[in-house]
Amino acid sequence: xxxxxxxxSALSVRHRRTLESRGCLSLFFGIFFAAGAAMLYFFAxxxxxxxxxxxxxxxxxxxxxxxxxxVHDGEDGDTYSxxxxxxxxxxxxxxxxxxxxxxxGFSSSGRRGKQAVVDRYPPGLETVCYVDPGDPTQAVxxxxxxxxxxxxxxxxxxxxxxxxxxxxVFGAFGTRRKTTAEFxxxxxxxxxxxNSLRDAWEDEDPRGSDGPVTLKPRYSPLGKFIAVTxxxxxWNGLVSVFVYKAVxxxxxxxxxxxxxxxxxxxxxxxxxxIWGIFYSFVALFSPRPxxxxxxxxxxxxxxARLSWRFAGNPxxxxxxxxxxxxxxxxxYRRGTDTHTDKQRFFKEVLYETCDPLxxxxxxxxxRIPDDxxxxxxxxxxxxxxxxxxxxxxxxxxxxxxxxxxxxxPHQPHRADPDRAGDEFPAATPxxxxxxxxxxxxxxxxxxxxxxERIDVDLNWNLDEPPxxxxxxxxxxxxxxxxxxxxxxxxERIDHPLAIDSHRVSLTLPLAPFSFSGxxxxxxxxxxxxxxxxxxxxxxxxxxxPGAQEVVLAPSTQDRxx
Amino acid sequence: MRFPQTGSxxxxxxxLRSLRAKDNPFRVSRVLAIRYRPVDCTWDELxxxxxxxxxxxxxxxxxxSGKTTLLEDLAQRILHFDRPTHRxxxxxxxxxxxxxxxxxxxxxxxxRQLLLVDGAEQLGALDWLRLRRAARRHAGLIITAHTPxxxxxxVECRTSVELLEELVERLAPQHFExxxxxxxxxxxxxxxxxxxxxRTLYDWCAAEERAWQPQPAAPAGEA
Numbered sequence: 001x002x003x004x005x006x007x008x009s010a011l012s013v014r015h016r017r018t019l020e021s022r023g024c025l026s027l028f029f030g031i032f033f034a035a036g037a038a039m040l041y042f043f044a045x046x047x048x049x050x051x052x053x054x055x056x057x058x059x060x061x062x063x064x065x066x067x068x069x070x071v072h073d074g075e076d077g078d079t080y081s082x083x084x085x086x087x088x089x090x091x092x093x094x095x096x097x098x099x100x101x102x103x104x105g106f107s108s109s110g111r112r113g114k115q116a117v118v119d120r121y122p123p124g125l126e127t128v129c130y131v132d133p134g135d136p137t138q139a140v141x142x143x144x145x146x147x148x149x150x151x152x153x154x155x156x157x158x159x160x161x162x163x164x165x166x167x168x169v170f171g172a173f174g175t176r177r178k179t180t181a182e183f184x185x186x187x188x189x190x191x192x193x194x195n196s197l198r199d200a201w202e203d204e205d206p207r208g209s210d211g212p213v214t215l216k217p218r219y220s221p222l223g224k225f226i227a228v229t230x231x232x233x234x235w236n237g238l239v240s241v242f243v244y245k246a247v248x249x250x251x252x253x254x255x256x257x258x259x260x261x262x263x264x265x266x267x268x269x270x271x272x273x274i275w276g277i278f279y280s281f282v283a284l285f286s287p288r289p290x291x292x293x294x295x296x297x298x299x300x301x302x303x304a305r306l307s308w309r310f311a312g313n314p315x316x317x318x319x320x321x322x323x324x325x326x327x328x329x330x331x332y333r334r335g336t337d338t339h340t341d342k343q344r345f346f347k348e349v350l351y352e353t354c355d356p357l358x359x360x361x362x363x364x365x366x367r368i369p370d371d372x373x374x375x376x377x378x379x380x381x382x383x384x385x386x387x388x389x390x391x392x393x394x395x396x397x398x399x400x401x402x403x404x405x406x407x408x409p410h411q412p413h414r415a416d417p418d419r420a421g422d423e424f425p426a427a428t429p430x431x432x433x434x435x436x437x438x439x440x441x442x443x444x445x446x447x448x449x450x451x452e453r454i455d456v457d458l459n460w461n462l463d464e465p466p467x468x469x470x471x472x473x474x475x476x477x478x479x480x481x482x483x484x485x486x487x488x489x490x491e492r493i494d495h496p497l498a499i500d501s502h503r504v505s506l507t508l509p510l511a512p513f514s515f516s517g518x519x520x521x522x523x524x525x526x527x528x529x530x531x532x533x534x535x536x537x538x539x540x541x542x543x544x545p546g547a548q549e550v551v552l553a554p555s556t557q558d559r560x561x
Numbered sequence: 562m563r564f565p566q567t568g569s570x571x572x573x574x575x576x577l578r579s580l581r582a583k584d585n586p587f588r589v590s591r592v593l594a595i596r597y598r599p600v601d602c603t604w605d606e607l608x609x610x611x612x613x614x615x616x617x618x619x620x621x622x623x624x625x626s627g628k629t630t631l632l633e634d635l636a637q638r639i640l641h642f643d644r645p646t647h648r649x650x651x652x653x654x655x656x657x658x659x660x661x662x663x664x665x666x667x668x669x670x671x672x673r674q675l676l677l678v679d680g681a682e683q684l685g686a687l688d689w690l691r692l693r694r695a696a697r698r699h700a701g702l703i704i705t706a707h708t709p710x711x712x713x714x715x716v717e718c719r720t721s722v723e724l725l726e727e728l729v730e731r732l733a734p735q736h737f738e739x740x741x742x743x744x745x746x747x748x749x750x751x752x753x754x755x756x757x758x759x760r761t762l763y764d765w766c767a768a769e770e771r772a773w774q775p776q777p778a779a780p781a782g783e784a
Contacts, residue, residue: 330582332589334756335629335705336652336680478590479582480763518767521583551581 026166033162036155043106044152050102052222052284054143056311057130062088062141064125065096069114072107080114081107084121088129090136097129097139103148113147156233163230164237215291215387215403225280232273239266283397287312289389293366297406300545301370306350306387307363310399314360317391317399322351324366325388326373326407328552330481330519331380341480343518345552346372350387359391368407373515373550375407378484381477381520383552409450409511410545436462437537439471439528442503447542447549450510458493458528459501466530469493471504474527475512479520513544517552580767586733587763595728597631600719604638607716611635614713616675616701621709622718625754628705629679631718635703636677644675644700651680659683667695675700682706720753728755729762736766 063086070081082100089095098104100117121127121141132138242263249256287310294305308322326346332339351364366387376383385407391399442455458471470492476485491504515522524543529536542549582588599607611618620628620635636646649666651659663684670676676696678684681704684692689711696702704712722745729744730737740762751757 332760333652335624336683337624337756338652338654339760478588479585480589480760480767483590516581516583518580519582521581523583 029162029165031162032158033166036157036159036162039155040152040159043155044149047102047149047152048284050140051143051145054102054130054132054140055285055288055313057140057143058090058133059128060088060090060131060139062086062097062127062129062139064121064123064127067118067121067123069111069118070107079107079109080111081105082114082117084118084141086121086127086129086141088131088139090131090139093136095131095137095139097141099140101140101142101144101146101148103146103151106148106151108148108151160233160237160240164234167234212292212294213296215293215405217289218386218402218404221280221284221286221288225277225284228273228276228280232270232277235266235273236270239263239270243267279397285312286393286397286399287314287317287391289391289399289401291387291389291403293405297408298366298368299408300368300372300374300410302368302410304366305363306366307361308389309361310359310391314391315356316393316396317356317359318394319354319392320352320359321349321390322364323388323390324348324350324385326383326385326552328517328519329382329384330479332480333380333482341519343554345517345554346385366405370410370545371550372407373513373517373552374409374511375405376512376515376522378477378486380482380484381479381522383515383517383520409513436460436535437528437530439526439537439539441539441541445547446539447544447547448508449547450513450543450545451508452543452547453505453507456504456506456526457501458504460496460499460528460530462498462530462535465496465498466533467495468531469496469502470527470529470531472527472529473506473508473524475522475524477520477522479517481520508543513550514542515544515550515552518554582767585763585766586736587759587766591732592759593630595731597627597634599716607635608638608642611639611703611715614715616703617696617712618703618715619681619709619712620703620705620716620718621707621714622705622716623707623720623753625751625756625758626718626720627755628718631716632677632679632703632705639675645671645673646677647671647674647699648677648679651678651683653683656683659685660688663688663692667692670695670699672698673700676702678702678704680705681711682708720748720755722748725755725758728759732759733762733766740765 065085065087067084070083072079072081083098084100085096085098087094087096100121127141129139129141130143242259246256246260246263249259290309290311292307292309294307298304306322310317324346325344328343328345330341330343332341346369348367350366351362353359353362368385373383375385385405387403387405389399389401389403393399438459440457442457445454448454456471458469460466460469470490472487472491473489474485474487477483488509489506491506493502496502512522514524524541526539526541527536528538544550602610620631622628632648636648639646647666647670649662651662655662666676666678676692676699678692681689681692692702702712703715709717725744725748726737726741729740733740744758747758747761751761
């Protein structure tokens with residue numbers, strides 16, 4: 001009876017990735033990049049990742065078996081390492097470890113510092129090591145940062161030159177590009193997000209049956225660090241060429257003042273980016289929050305239990321605030337410009353404390369308002385919900401993490417026979433000339449409950465028989481963002497008479513609800529279209545809880561519990 | 562054209578309560594419903610000029626001056642002369658992929674089609690040469706660009722305070738008189754970019770009523 005339109009039928013997105021020949025330049029820079037990346041991994045990433053992960057390892061008793069400074073022959077003289085062996089007990093089993101810190105296997109000049117460490121751990125000493133609870137064979141005596149880790153900066157120039165060169169070559173000749181088809185401003189878009197919501201409605205329990213879930217942060221500290229590092233390397237890699245030229249000119253006694261003054265702002269940006277690396281690096285060692293929600297999805301008007309736990313050292317946090325936020329997002333694309341606006345419609349402080357005993361772990365109840373809008377995402381417009389966790393740390397980067405959550409509609413509302421929506425007569429015909437096409441609901445209502453079954457009368461009076469008539473159930477967005485449009489159902493009448501009428505019964509979808517905020521409105525409509533002339537009539541309807549549109553008022557003040 | 566910078570624009574007089582997005586008179590669908598109107602010439606004259614330029618022409622103008630709207634309307638009219646078109650939209654955010662977009666665009670165009678490229682300044686020099694070379698095999702090439710020079714200029718789109726006033730009067734006649742004194746400052750603040758002006762007006766309309774109240778000046782000596 002009804003044909004559900006395929007996801008890809010109207011959305012013509014093409015992704016194509018092409019690889020073109022890179023040439024000698026890219027090979028040259030590629031070798032630089034590969035060598036730099038390998039060195040960076042062994043000298044910096046692996047040790048730092050070890051330090052990062054070891055913050056959540058468990059302390060275990062251990063006894064030092066042997067302790068000495070290792071001496072290694074080198075081309076430029078001897079190098080030294082810390083060689084300590086120890087036995088430790090974990091889970092009633094004994095293990096032997098030989099890792100003092102995460103620069104294990106690395107030797108360098110400077111015996112005195114290493115001798116001092118060895119002296120602190122004489123054989124027979126009973127002390128504490130840190131064990132990976134997932135793999136007890138992995139242990140370390142010192143899980144913090146060490147001076148040796150500065151060697152991790154050594155590969156950066158190689159990596160910077162390689163990456164900068166590769167990006168230059170790729171940018172100049174376009175070696176790896178993503179192709180995305182461009183759309184007109186009115187799009188037909190079926191979002192994957194909408195489909196996930198449909199899954200929720202089809203489940204017996206709208207909260208999802210997958211039990212407690214760990215929320216993923218929108219941006220991880222490690223991701224931020226990597227992004228800032230890549231940008232800084234690229235920028236400074238390029239700028240350093242000009243700095244070198246400028247410095248060389250000064251040293252040779254023929255200073256290039258024009259170049260010198262020209263590069264000053266670029267150098268300042270580079271320094272700012274380097275500061276950004278250190279800032280995001282220090283932020284890596286801030287306490288890391290893990291948030292758990294007792295259900296994957298929260299229905300409107302429903303509650304969920306949110307638990308948090310910090311790994312690392314939460315005692316450094318002076319104040320903790322957990323906030324629930326609801327926001328509208330509208331993106332407008334026109335000409336070469338893209339603008340995105342955000343508007344908060346809900347804010348509630350779920351938990352706020354300065355008590356050091358309450359900060360490391362705790363829980364709070366999330367209560368989603370009954371009259372709000374569920375999560376929604378289309379091509380250019382969306383409604384998002386997220387938990388924001390803000391931990392204030394003196395003299396260090398604060399904990400500042402956002403965790404998106406999914407809010408789904410209530411359990412399906414059914415029509416209340418005592419409550420009818422607002423009256424609305426037949427739709428205004430949009431075609432020119434005499435009234436050619438019209439449609440109306442049988443009982444004259446235009447506001448409905450989600451999932452309600454309705455009857456629609458179609459009338460047409462055309463000069464000649466059309467090839468077909470189509471009744472379409474669609475929603476579109478309106479407001480500050482580019483319009484998104486989705487055709488949900490289509491009923492086609494082939495070879496109708498020129499003048500006739502027809503009654504169609506259809507079941508309305510459970511979501512998305514009709515809603516209006518400050519930036520985005522979602523409007524449902526029934527459209528009757530004659531083909532191929534495309535004469536049409538449109539009847540706007542409301543689908544929502546209580547047969548009413550959800551209205552999102554801008555959040556003017558914080559709610560607090 | 563240069564526009565002097567001005568300070569922040571005072572909020573106009575209170576007129577509205579908080580508006581739903583679909584009722585906002587400056588919502589995108591209403592703004593886009595206003596089409597391009599040629600200045601100093603008619604559509605027929607414009608099309609004749611295009612023919613004289615052998616369908617190799619540029620629509621120039623700064624951001625928010627109506628280039629895209631003119632290109633869309635021109636495409637509609639060209640279609641009436643049985644000249645099919647093939648359009649490529651380039652944006653700042655897709656600048657890095659402009660080369661691949663262009664390749665896909667050219668691969669999908671037939672010889673009969675007139676090529677329309679919106680945002681041609683996003684193409685690098687090599688891609689521009691590739692487009693020019695490929696355009697010889699097609700019915701023509703019309704581009705939009707922020708600055709003239711790449712192709713003979715068909716139209717240079719300009720904006721003015723009067724044009725902004727006309728748009729506001731059409732879109733929100735109920736507020737026009739109250740807002741009129743502020744429109745020149747708004748125009749200057751956005752450097753003549755009508756798109757940004759209309760987006761600001763959307764916010765003015767969407768703002769809550771209390772936000773529209775003029776703030777009383779603080780007495781001297783008070784913080």
